[in-house]
Amino acid sequence: MTNAYKIAILEGDAIGPEIMAQAIRVLDLLATHHDVAFELIKAPFGAGAYFDNGKAFPDETKTVCDNADAILKGPVGLSHEESKKIPVEEQAERGAILPLRARYNTFANFRPIFLSKEMAHFSPLKPEVIRDGIDILLIRELVGGLYFGSKKRGINEAGLRYVHETLEYDEEQIRQVLVVAFDQARLRKKILHNIHKSNVLMSSVFWNEILDEVHQDYQDVEVIHLLVDAAATALCLNPGQFDVMVMENMFGDILSDQGGGILGSLGLMPSACIGPEKSYYEPAHGSAPDIAGKNIANPYSMIGSVAMMLEMSFAMKNEADAVWQAMRMVFESGYSTSDLSADSDKITLLSTVEFGDHVIGHLEELLT
């Protein structure tokens, strides 16, 4: 019997539709080679959705997402100047991304920071630092903390304008993401780096208390504690020490972009946002308005998000592995996209669509 999956496709803004088009080609190809059918339903989401519908996350999109087996989301948002044309509450993060995360309680955000040995030259780090490549799984709590706490602005008693934002977690929110992180550590090298700021923040002290409790059930996993500021340095100086890292929402937002930096581009950062019933998949980066419409965006992050969806939502591990391999084969054959350093004259630059062409070519070989 053919497995049939409904996927909500939220193309997003700026480079979103360009990189999503390449991801859709991959899904279409898989459906022609395997006993699987994908029903792709496009729906508006982000800044474009606001301009067309007055809502960044319109009701019709909510219905499409509610009825889908998984959601594939392109990056959303506009440049700082363009964003100011949208009311603050409807700007992409507050109006679309955070409500999407809250709606499906996608509490565990998997952000692989991966560079194969053959792709190691893309990293700005020295070869003796990179050695055999980078392979880190950063797990970010995604529905709590400062981004979701209550917010207030006003005038205080001294007559000064002020802002108040709260960082809130309950024990269950922390426990659920730590369980996911320990499970992943157990499947990998059995080392978990816990990233926090317990020397300053009460929320980190509390986080670590819950971690000690969860650790009781994972005695085979070694926990290494690292303050978030030190972790930022360590990611640059010795990324090879990390395997699975876990942290709260804002720390993960910032450190995972640094992860893109040590790979050589945010265009190499896919991600999976996992909820108890529904998950969504998106590049970890933004909509890159500076390069939109130029056919130069790197679609690796979007196609990698498809691979994560295949494995994590549809249990199609072999197909996911083939997608990863096809993308690595493009780079290993001497090609690159323009975001990645290519100072060697042996490297040929590919456009967004050409990268897609090469991935499709390799995937066809791998699937037959």
Ligand code: NAD
């Ligand atoms: P960004 O991630 O869009 O871009 C940062 C830099 O990385 C830019 O130089 C960009 O060209 C480059 N880059 C990113 N993805 C690339 C790719 N696939 N290929 C090649 N180069 C790539 O960050 P920003 O400029 O700060 O944000 C732009 C917009 O995106 C803002 O509106 C922001 O709010 C939004 N944003 C959305 C998400 C999301 O949808 N999950 C995440 C972060 C930022």
